[in-house]
């Protein structure tokens with residue numbers, strides 16, 4: 001089978017779905033790999049490296065798409081990209097189909113089988129394929145570096161002849177993969193870190209990484225059977241906002257990562273809180289693509305409001321494209337090795353991983369949650 005990797009077309013997307021190292025492993029597994037000219041350049045990988053790995057570089061995107069049996073992408077596909085694909089081919093990409101169900105429908109209508117990397121079940125067996133985690137780890141790290149860069153202060157406690165500098169205070173909303181990585185990164189730089197989450201299991205994880213946990217007391221069950229956060233009630237969110245007000249307004253940096261799968265992100269940082277923050281403080285809203293945790297963040301923009309810098313960066317992994325591409329490509333390789341053999345992929349619906357992430361098949365949307373959304 002031919003596996004093709006196009007250059008990502010979303011402005012600002014620097015990642016690529018396959019590295020030369022992974023291309024070489026795919027070829028060894030029996031696939032032919034075609035890559036669009038300069039597809040890896042923004043992530044630090046030259047065409048020559050892919051050629052050395054055994055891949056073929058193709059100039060025309062039409063030729064690349066129409067000859068491929070499998071296409072690997074990072075960003076959710078556009079209608080124009082889907083239309084270029086060969087009928088019956090398999091597209092593997094991030095899709096976020098619970099937010100964008102029409103993509104699954106369009107693939108089905110065009111006879112394209114679609115695997116959403118964001119729907120790979122997060123089981124032990126599928127850990128190597130967990131692209132949500134690999135990219136969230138990078139995003140968590142970069143969020144701290146980016147916010148620190150906008151802060152007119154240093155992070156660590158410093159005792160010098162010129163006086164003592166107190167450590168920076170960082171507040172993180174959401175202790176999932178990204179939030180915990182942000183906590184670890186901010187701690188390593190010397191900050192005092194406070195973290196809030198609504199899943200009870202987050203408390204121990206935060207404390208084990210040296211963070212202080214901001215706990216909202218409730219009798220509501222905030223976690224679903226898969227371990228994800230449930231959508232909090234209005235009453236809960238009101239109580240949470242009251243509790244975090246003091247923590248947020250005393251912080252130098254606030255990083256928000258709070259998401260509820262398939263739902264709009266909860267608003268946690270209000271305009272009123274920002275008005276009361278110290279001048280020069282920084283808010284970074286990682287949930288900005290899904291509605292935002294901060295009431296006044298703007299997608300793709302860094303703005304200054306009430307003397308506070310508000311960063312609405314929707315794609316932090318793309319700012320660290322070499323490592324995020326390396327990790328994502330390895331996630332894809334693990335998935336292809338799971339579903340394929342000797343250069344051929346076979347999609348078996350009885351397989352738990354395939355069942356979780358294959359959302360369109362043989363002209364039909366087959367995922368129940370997405371079918372429901374499309375009704």
Ligand code: NAD
Nearest residue numbers: 122133174175176177178196197198199229257258259266
């Ligand atoms: P996510 O990106 O969906 O959400 C980020 C965090 O926001 C979550 O911790 C969530 O609880 C939190 N959140 C939601 N509403 C909030 C609110 N109002 N206030 C504060 N926080 C709020 O989550 P994720 O990073 O993808 O991970 C979710 C869970 O899945 C975590 O428990 C994670 O450890 C787990 N996980 C398990 C595996 C596995 O292999 N079993 C792999 C990866 C992740």
